Amino acid sequence: MAESPGARRAPRTRSGLVYDDSVHTDVDPMREPVPAKNAADLKKFATLGIVTKADLLVHYPWRYADSREVTDIASLAIGLNVALIARVRGAQMKHAARTGRPRVEATITDGNRSLSLVIFTANEGIATWHLGRLAVGELGLFSGEINVFNGRLQLANPVYQILGSVEDEARAMEEAEWPIPIYPATKGLDSESIRATLRKVLDPLTEADVPDPVPPEIREARGLGSRLKALRDVHVPREETDVHRGQARLRYEEAFVLQAELARRRARAQREASTARPPRAGGLLEAFDARLPFDLTPGQVLAGAQIGDDLALDRPMQRLLQGEVGSGKTVVALRAMLQVIDAGGQAVMLAPTSVLAAQHVRTLRTLLGELAEGGMLGGSEIGTRVALLTGAQGAAERKTNLLDAASGQAGIVVGTHALLSSPVQFADLGLVVIDEQHKFGVEQRGALLAKAKNAPHLLVTTATPIPRTVAMTVFGELEISELREVPSGRSGITTHVVPVDSPAWMDRTWRRVGEEVARGGRAFVVCARIDPDDDALTNEDDGDDLYLDDDEATTVAQATTAGARPPKRPLRAVLEVVETLRQDDRLGGAAVGVLHGRMSGEEKDRAIADFASGATPVLVSTTVIEVGVDVPAATVMVVLDAHVFGLSQLHQLRGRIGRGREPGICLLVSGAPDGSTATQRLEALAATTDGFELARVDLLLRREGDVLGAAQSGRRGALRFLRVVSDGAVIDRARDDARGLVDADPELTPWPALRGAIEDQLADGREEFLGRT
Structure with a gap:
């Protein structure tokens, strides 16, 4: 269907240099193809993600060569890093006697002395290209490290750029003293060629050609230059x-554009109508607090007050509750649910797995006691019900729970993705609690929120602590509450890294498991795979990839490039380890259970129940037990092949032990080499149980793209300069400025360049990333 004359096309360039069609009617020159010499060069640029001129301008240098002091040839010495202004005296192609590979040998002079250059190439075509550039008389800037060959000094494989004719010499000499940007390059397209092409695009631009998403008043207040000035600063410093x-x-700018969209979404949510759910005297919440056998921690009290105040308002709460493993998030969330029930509403809790959903139901019913038996014999007169909905339920149980949810008899409904299906209805949904928010997409959350008459209140919980600066970026729409204290009565956990190739350490590991079980404890044994024949290194339970250590990933990548199949890594598997341990005398004959994601819901529930009761005091499992499984008698955990797990995942696994009165011990069996990134992760875990500190270390060890999700990795719209781990002050300022604009106009109508930049980033795949907040 043809587009109507008045229709507005969304900008699609990936750089953030976006013209808003409502303001600029001419064709945006920044959307024109990169000015490559031919189709072959266009393909080379495309391999770097550079298609348009705008893409080229955000292909930033990855480092700068130091040319503040141009070296005199007479002062050269072996090992010296130099930058030389010199003319080409001659150049020729030669071939290696043994391999026949071509190289270019050239001589350059500063007018007094000469120096040899050698450039090794992959084929004669590249060598011929260099010869064309190194014509006699050309003036160039040559930089690199001086070495010696056959007793003569030479510059091997220099970074060089041809500066121009004799008429340009004065300017060339001036520019030669500037820092030299070095760009990410590819085969057949080197840094200097990229720089030359970029200058053709950048040099003629005016301020009018580069819309700035940061409004002038904010730039002035913050002492910031224009976007064009910034581009020239980084490309031509x-x-x-x-x-x-x-x-x-x-x-x-990166922080500001992202925070502007988050602020805009937050403002839209705040404009929605919601039902106020204030606390009520003499209700379920008061009765629950009275029956608690322990005192709330100061963090729980503060978080509860913040959530309670939000629920009492007639606009939807949007809050993130993050806390240390075992910090009592469930109690805080339950108190919020009871406040909503007291006000006539219902609460729903969405969990990522059926195991976790069933565990939540057991926990909530245990905490509530007779308060969870409303309308039942022996139940409280003011009580409610807790219903469970999962895809693995039988028809009769599911029908009963669906009726309880629809009639309102179940004030609390817990479930998995099954809650999103159309048969699930609520009498008056007032609060949605999403556990482990990163497991769910924007469509799934929206499907659940749509089941409410008015916009429900939203509480997001995560057991993976992240630094506040990251939370402000990843969860920018949400207010943040933190739980850092662990409730009293919990014992500490000691963690040790066990080298897999040490027979003595491994023997002691299994003997320690036997000792803990003999004392009445429970032992988890965690494996990365289910079956020994599984090749994939994936977490089949939650969908999170296990990842190779950087050193291992490099080895696999090299093997793949060479055409070889990556070596099969001997990771231990659940079904293999179960059989081995059942025959291991060091466990003293203890029964060994099994738990993994291919089991049915009933089988999983039975496995956990047998483990908790002591019928099978040793449980061999995948990471399906990562969150939510609460067995106070569990005192020991052995993680096999711990080096393939992420740091936050290991911290979550470790949180399954030491939840009772007895101390816990976590044994991380690893085959990672000393000094590797994997070993650093494990050593960090052994050094502290502080989840927030571990989160900080984890972010320092990982790429920034990993922090912000796949949409942030390897794209033009990705964060290039902002480091959410360390740039908290920048994020704070950007959020304040962005919220000021959104308060003035939630749709950002006066700032088309900012709207264009937001649309550009969302079109690049960040919509789903932002939606997960």
Whole structure:
């Protein structure tokens, strides 16, 4: 269907340099193809993600060569890193006697002395290309490290750029003293060629050509230059301070654009009508608090007050509750649910797995006691019911629970994705609690919220602590409550890294398991795979990839590139380990159970119940037990092949032990080499049980793209300069500024360049990333 004359096409360039069609009627020159010489060069640029001129301008240098002091050839010495202004005296192609590989040998001079150059190439075509550039008389800037060959100094494989004719020499000499940007390059397209093409695009631009998403009043208040000035600072710096200034400006812009969209979404949510759910005297919440056998921690009291105040308002609460493993998030969430029930509403809790959903139901019913038996014999007169809905339920049980949810008899409904299906209805849904929010997409959350008459209140919980700076970026729409204290009565956990190739350590590991079981404890044994024949290194229970250590990933990548099949890594598997341990005398004849994601819901429930009762005091499992499984008698955990797990996942696994009066011990069996990233992760875990500190370490060890999700990795719209781990102050300022604009106009109508930049980033795949907040 043809587009109507008045229709507005969304910008699609991936750079953030977006023209808003409602303002600019001419074709955006930034959307024109990159000015490559031919189709082959266009393909080379495309391999770097560069298709348009705008893409080229955000292909930032990854480092800068130091040319503040141009070296005199007479002062050269072996091992010296130099930058030379010199003319080409001659160049020729030669071939290696043994392999026949071509190389270019050239001589350059500063007018007094000469120096040899050698450039090794993969084929004669590349060598011929270099010969064309190194024509006699050309003036160039040559940089690299001086070495010696056959007793003569030479510059091997230099980074060089041809500066121009004799008429341009004065300007060339001036520019030669500037820092030299070095760009990510590809085969047949080197850094200097990228730089030359980029200058053709950048040099003629004016301020009108580069819309700035940061409004002038904010730039002035923050002491920031324009976007064009920042691009010139990073691509054509005259000194190091230019680079720092340009990067700081672009860093702020990245934070500002992201925070503007988060603020806009937050404002939209705040405009929705919601039902106020204030506390009620003499209700379920008061009765629950009275029966609690322990005192709430200060963090639980504060978080409860923040949530209670939000629920009492007639606009939807949007709050993140994050806490240390075992910090009591379930109690805080339950108190919020009871406040909503007291006000006539219902609460629903969405969990990522059926095991976790069933565990939540058991926990809630235990905490509530007779308060969870409303309308039943022996139940409280003011009580309610807790219903469970999962895909693995039988028809009769499911029908009963569906009726309880629809009639309102079940004030609390817990379930998995089954809650999203159309048969599930509620009498008056007032609060949605999403456990482990990152497991769910925006469509799934929306399907659940749509089951309420008015916009329900939303409480997101996560047992994976993240630093506040990251939370402000990833969960920018939500207010944040933190639980850092662990309730009293919990014992500590000691963690040790066990080298898999040490027979003595491994023997002691299994003997320790036997000792703990003999004392009445329970032992988890965690494996990365279910079956020994499984090749995939994946977490089949939750969908999170296990990942190779950087060193291992490099080895696999090299093997793949060479055409070889990556070596099969001997990871231990559940079905294998179960059989081995059942025959291991060191366990003293203890029964060994099994739990993994291919089992039915009933089988999983039975496995956990047998483990908790002591019928099978040793449980061999995948990471299906990562969150939610609460067995106070569990005192020991052995994680096999711990080096393939992430740090936060290991911390969650460790949180399954030491939840009672007895101390816990976690044994991380690893085959990672000393000094590897995997070993650093394990050593960090052994050094502390502070989840927030571990989150900080984890983020330092990982790529920034991993922090923000797949949509942030390897894209033009990805964060290039902003580091959410360390740039908290920048994020704070950007959020304040962005919220000010959104308060003035939630749709950002006066700032088309900012709206264009947001649309551009969302079109690049960040919509789903933001939706997960």
